Amino acid sequence: MSAFSEIQSLVPAIRSGSIRAIARGLSWIEAGGDRAEALSERLYQYTKGSSILGITGAPGAGKSTLVAALIKEIRSRSFTVGVLAVDPSSPFSGGAILGDRIRMNDVSGDEGVFIRSMATRGVLGGLCRAAADGVDLLCASGKDFVIVETVGVGQDEIDIMRLAHTTVVVSVPGLGDEVQALKAGIIEIADIHVVNKADREGASQTIAELQSLLAMKTAGRNGWNPPVLASIATEGVGMSQLLDLIEGHRMFLRTSGEMDRQLRIIAEARVLNIAQHLLAQRFGDSKTGSEGFLRKQIERVVVRELSPHRCAREVFDRTQYKTEQETRLSSNV
Numbered sequence: 001m002s003a004f005s006e007i008q009s010l011v012p013a014i015r016s017g018s019i020r021a022i023a024r025g026l027s028w029i030e031a032g033g034d035r036a037e038a039l040s041e042r043l044y045q046y047t048k049g050s051s052i053l054g055i056t057g058a059p060g061a062g063k064s065t066l067v068a069a070l071i072k073e074i075r076s077r078s079f080t081v082g083v084l085a086v087d088p089s090s091p092f093s094g095g096a097i098l099g100d101r102i103r104m105n106d107v108s109g110d111e112g113v114f115i116r117s118m119a120t121r122g123v124l125g126g127l128c129r130a131a132a133d134g135v136d137l138l139c140a141s142g143k144d145f146v147i148v149e150t151v152g153v154g155q156d157e158i159d160i161m162r163l164a165h166t167t168v169v170v171s172v173p174g175l176g177d178e179v180q181a182l183k184a185g186i187i188e189i190a191d192i193h194v195v196n197k198a199d200r201e202g203a204s205q206t207i208a209e210l211q212s213l214l215a216m217k218t219a220g221r222n223g224w225n226p227p228v229l230a231s232i233a234t235e236g237v238g239m240s241q242l243l244d245l246i247e248g249h250r251m252f253l254r255t256s257g258e259m260d261r262q263l264r265i266i267a268e269a270r271v272l273n274i275a276q277h278l279l280a281q282r283f284g285d286s287k288t289g290s291e292g293f294l295r296k297q298i299e300r301v302v303v304r305e306l307s308p309h310r311c312a313r314e315v316f317d318r319t320q321y322k323t324e325q326e327t328r329l330s331s332n333v
């Protein structure tokens with residue numbers, strides 16, 4: 001079967017929520033390339049309607065455990081959910097580790113849940129693009145909630161979090177993680193704070209610390225004050241309140257007009273990210289002859305014959321010319 005006819009049958013199967021079709025589509029997206037792009041292209045029009053949650057925090061904070069507990073709460077309210085775990089610190093496949101936490105027989109055969117982890121890819125920024133397409137696919141499969149779990153460390157992960165409508169930052173009792181969170185800048189993007197492992201000592205102190213930090217940072221809030229919630233993910237404690245807060249935040253986004261603003265920000269960031277990637281590819285593309293030209297020009301930058309600015313402009317102009325030439329050639333065929 002050609003890739004084209006496969007896509008023809010895969011798209012409706014994904015939209016109907018078939019677990020096999022979703023898994024297959026995500027594998028395509030992970031592998032990348034033309035086939036992945038063609039599939040994402042076809043699915044994008046169907047991605048409206050899901051609530052996208054980002055769950056982030058330091059490794060070991062209990063994110064996966066919390067996601068598993070939240071899935072149960074979501075299902076108990078008869079909503080459907082898709083999960084994409086993009087966690088380079090826990091390299092697992094097929095949702096196995098998250099699956100351990102949720103005890104697969106709880107959800108096996110339940111077409112209302114789909115869990116999958118996405119492998120880290122070496123390419124800078126590639127993970128973010130693949131995760132964005134993965135989220136799209138889960139949205140297109142008609143899930144009410146789409147959850148992305150990722151460690152809040154690198155720029156890639158922070159970019160992934162920017163896909164979410166509602167971002168939940170998970171921390172644990174003790175100051176260390178809070179300082180880390182501040183450093184990583186994830187406190188800025190949190191719509192809801194969860195202090196997990198509230199069964200441990202120091203939880204109420206951590207909550208108070210977070211609250212006073214948040215009270216100081218009111219600038220740029222646009223009318224939403226991030227709440228701080230205690231949870232014990234291993235026992236499902238706090239999940240009902242968490243889902244209420246998530247729904248409350250969604251309501252806020254809709255009624256305040258913030259949702260429109262955020263969707264615009266997400267769309268712009270994604271388009272720029274892809275365009276930059278295409279440009280970088282073209283710069284180094286041996287087929288268009290840019291690669292040799294680029295190498296030569298870079299040597300001139302090294303010996304101070306050419307400034308980096310002038311060099312970039314020259315390569316850019318040449319790339320543009322090539323593009324137009326290619327367009328002319330292909331339209332003459």
Ligand SMILES: Nc1nc2c(ncn2[C@@H]2O[C@H](COP(=O)(O)OP(=O)(O)O)[C@@H](O)[C@H]2O)c(=O)[nH]1
Pocket residue numbers: 057058059060061062063064065066090196197198199200231232233234235
């Ligand atoms: N005591 C306690 N342990 C927890 C809680 N939530 C998660 N854990 C444990 O913390 C460890 C890390 O959990 P995990 O969900 O893998 O963290 P992640 O790396 O953030 O995804 C596991 O051993 C969990 O059982 C909790 O509320 N209380």
Ligand SMILES: [Mg+2]
Pocket residue numbers: 063064065087090149
């Ligand atoms: Mg995890």
